[in-house]
Amino acid sequence: xxxxxxxxxxxxxxxxxxxxxxxxxxxxxxxIARRRWRxxxxxxxxxxRDGDALVFVExxxxxxxxxxxxxxxxRQMARLCAAAEEFIAGEPRGALTEMRFDVALVDATGAFxxxxxxxxxx
Numbered sequence: 211x212x213x214x215x216x217x218x219x220x221x222x223x224x225x226x227x228x229x230x231x232x233x234x235x236x237x238x239x240x241x242i243a244r245r246r247w248r249x250x251x252x253x254x255x256x257x258x259r260d261g262d263a264l265v266f267v268e269x270x271x272x273x274x275x276x277x278x279x280x281x282x283x284x285r286q287m288a289r290l291c292a293a294a295e296e297f298i299a300g301e302p303r304g305a306l307t308e309m310r311f312d313v314a315l316v317d318a319t320g321a322f323x324x325x326x327x328x329x330x331x332x
Contacts, residue, residue, distance in 0.1 A: 227271040227316040228255055234324070240265065244297075251292035256314075263308040264301070266294045268328075271316040275323055278315040287311075287329060 232242055240258035247254045256267035268290055272278035290311065301307045311329040316322045 224269070224271055227314075227320070227322070228269045230320065231267060231269050231314040231316070231322060231324070232256055232258075234322070235265070235267070247293070247297060249293045249296035251296055252289035254290060254293050254297065257297065262303075263310070264294075264298065265310055265312055266290060266297075267312045267314055267324075269314045269316065273318045275315040275317055278317065279313070279325075282313060291329070 235258045244257040255269045258265045270278040298307045310327045313325045313328040
């Protein structure tokens with residue numbers, strides 16, 4: 211019997227979480243523009259289109275929603291914003307493209323919560 215490394219298992223769980231979140235966005239009428247898009251600034255887990263708007267989604271999976279939320283720090287948010295800027299540079303409206311950042315929190319049971327406009331002003 212072959213042992214699966216902890217890193218490989220975490221990657222599989224992350225992949226499953228991202229697939230579930232993508233299905234939820236599709237169910238709500240979004241189209242998937244990119245999965246795991248990588249630019250010079252970093253990677254975006256999921257980019258969806260909601261009409262003319264783009265939604266950049268960071269998927270965080272952990273034992274609990276709170277633990278998943280705590281794993282997203284200021285440096286990672288800055289990298290996500292920089293990557294999004296790279297991506298929208300290729301859009302027809304460029305920086306005028308309507309967009310938002312969502313965070314999808316996934317717990318150990320596979321349940322999830324989506325925080326829409328997670329980086330927006332309160």
